Amino acid sequence: MKPLRLLTLASAPALLFVLAACQQGKAPTSQETATQSAGGAVGPTAKPGISASDGHLVLPVVSGRPGAVYFSVRNDGPAAVKLIGVHVTGAGSAQMHKTDGGSMAAVDSLEIAPGAQVEFAPGGLHVMAFDIGESVKSSGTAELTLTFSDGDKLSMPLRVETMGGDMPGGGDMPGMNH
Numbered sequence: 001m002k003p004l005r006l007l008t009l010a011s012a013p014a015l016l017f018v019l020a021a022c023q024q025g026k027a028p029t030s031q032e033t034a035t036q037s038a039g040g041a042v043g044p045t046a047k048p049g050i051s052a053s054d055g056h057l058v059l060p061v062v063s064g065r066p067g068a069v070y071f072s073v074r075n076d077g078p079a080a081v082k083l084i085g086v087h088v089t090g091a092g093s094a095q096m097h098k099t100d101g102g103s104m105a106a107v108d109s110l111e112i113a114p115g116a117q118v119e120f121a122p123g124g125l126h127v128m129a130f131d132i133g134e135s136v137k138s139s140g141t142a143e144l145t146l147t148f149s150d151g152d153k154l155s156m157p158l159r160v161e162t163m164g165g166d167m168p169g170g171g172d173m174p175g176m177n178h
């Protein structure tokens with residue numbers, strides 16, 4: 001894959017440090033120390049040292065609008081990794097975005113420092129999924145695959161939800177529906 005030179009997100013490091021600071025207390029639980037893997041949230045395609053959890057896809061209220069994917073990803077490996085691509089099953093395309101104030105911008109790559117956990121959450125980083133097919137809506141499940149700069153991938157299941165159901169005003173994505 002492409003080597004280096006992909007770092008474009010100026011504000012990412014600050015976010016990473018904040019998140020990393022919240023995650024310093026992590027220690028293996030007794031029932032998990034036997035395995036070398038970093039957490040059980042990910043399937044067999046897991047990238048070593050990287051774990052992801054709490055993946056969910058929020059469908060738009062209006063069909064045809066993009067959906068948003070949120071999840072947590074953690075780097076328990078010894079070196080920084082760079083997330084360079086995302087894929088959502090059943091979606092025509094997907095792209096990393098970052099909401100900043102009232103607008104959002106595409107994020108081409110995202111470096112995750114050793115020991116850092118990055119949250120893709122409403123109001124910040126998210127994955128935008130375009131052209132979501134009917135198969136996703138009817139089955140209620142989807143899968144997110146992350147691609148890293150070294151070519152490794154990591155997949156996780158996504159819970160499918162509908163925007164606005166329980167969320168006041170459905171307003172967790174400023175700028176998305178306007």
Ligand SMILES: [Cu+2]
Nearest residue numbers: 097104126128
């Ligand atoms: Cu977006």
